[in-house]
Amino acid sequence: MSRHPELARAERALVLQARHGRRAVAAGALLACFAPDGSDDFLHIAVPGAADPDDWAPSVRRLLELGPGRVPRLEFMEELHPDLPAALEARGFRTSARAAAMVTTAGDLGRLPDAPVGPPPLHLAEAPRHLGRFLDAQAQAFGMAPGSGRLFFDRLRAGLADGSVLAAARLEGDTPVSGATLLVTSEGAELAGVWTSPERRRRGLALGVCRHLLASALDHGVDFVWLSAAPDAAHLYRRLGFRRVGTQVNVEPPAGGGTAAP
Numbered sequence: 001m002s003r004h005p006e007l008a009r010a011e012r013a014l015v016l017q018a019r020h021g022r023r024a025v026a027a028g029a030l031l032a033c034f035a036p037d038g039s040d041d042f043l044h045i046a047v048p049g050a051a052d053p054d055d056w057a058p059s060v061r062r063l064l065e066l067g068p069g070r071v072p073r074l075e076f077m078e079e080l081h082p083d084l085p086a087a088l089e090a091r092g093f094r095t096s097a098r099a100a101a102m103v104t105t106a107g108d109l110g111r112l113p114d115a116p117v118g119p120p121p122l123h124l125a126e127a128p129r130h131l132g133r134f135l136d137a138q139a140q141a142f143g144m145a146p147g148s149g150r151l152f153f154d155r156l157r158a159g160l161a162d163g164s165v166l167a168a169a170r171l172e173g174d175t176p177v178s179g180a181t182l183l184v185t186s187e188g189a190e191l192a193g194v195w196t197s198p199e200r201r202r203r204g205l206a207l208g209v210c211r212h213l214l215a216s217a218l219d220h221g222v223d224f225v226w227l228s229a230a231p232d233a234a235h236l237y238r239r240l241g242f243r244r245v246g247t248q249v250n251v252e253p254p255a256g257g258g259t260a261a262p
Ligand SMILES: CC(C)(COP(=O)(O)OP(=O)(O)OC[C@H]1O[C@@H](n2cnc3c(N)ncnc32)[C@H](O)[C@@H]1OP(=O)(O)O)[C@@H](O)C(=O)NCCC(=O)NCCS
Pocket: 141, 142, 178, 193, 194, 195, 196, 197, 200, 201, 202, 203, 204, 205, 206, 207, 208, 228, 229, 230, 232, 233, 235, 236
């Protein structure tokens, strides 16, 4: 029995998400998951793929043997793999992000804060024409390069169509000003990409969109949701019933080891 059962479930959901729509290549106890040919490198990802070995070094070596330009970044839960960061850093990988991993379960999802007054946010599956503008505004809210949100267009459109993604947005006229996505797997869902346009912040928009999406998830039978929280957003998520259960880390490959699908 894991000492971190909820964190372990969140990581199982992360691994299922990583595999979804990607080609998985085993590298020892790690799994490199490659998005379809022609995808941006950012969409390739490696995750733990088997029980922790006594020694991570052979798995890290196997990952590097995928070859220059073919090693994806890694995402995993630090407390579940305490020896992995050092094994990666010993081979030149660099930890680029550590974020609070938070979860909420069915009981808390049934006690969401009251919905704000006004019309409910829009489900993007019902209005796919807003998809491009949604991604552009989301990328801008995250401070990403203009247009970079479009990298996710095909994945989001396919996910909305097959039900593996729920997405909601608050619109002003035809302009999305706040939004969020929920990536659904059989182990639970991830609340991801929560955003509000800079000029519309601190008005309760993100709270309202997330609340709406979580209530929909409960209606869809989702009983476990996890997320990795930016420091400024943790309080927002606590108000929605999330609790911290651990740490999610992102680790980048050594210089020259960036990805291109093999
Ligand atoms: C994090 C983010 C999504 C929050 O969006 P938002 O619409 O401002 O969120 P809300 O208004 O619902 O809540 C934010 C804060 O405003 C406060 N607030 C809400 N309505 C308010 C009002 N009318 N007056 C004053 N403050 C208000 C909330 O209490 C909350 O305070 P807290 O930070 O102490 O919890 C937004 O800042 C953002 O897009 N950041 C960049 C992307 C990002 O980091 N996303 C999160 C990834 S995990």
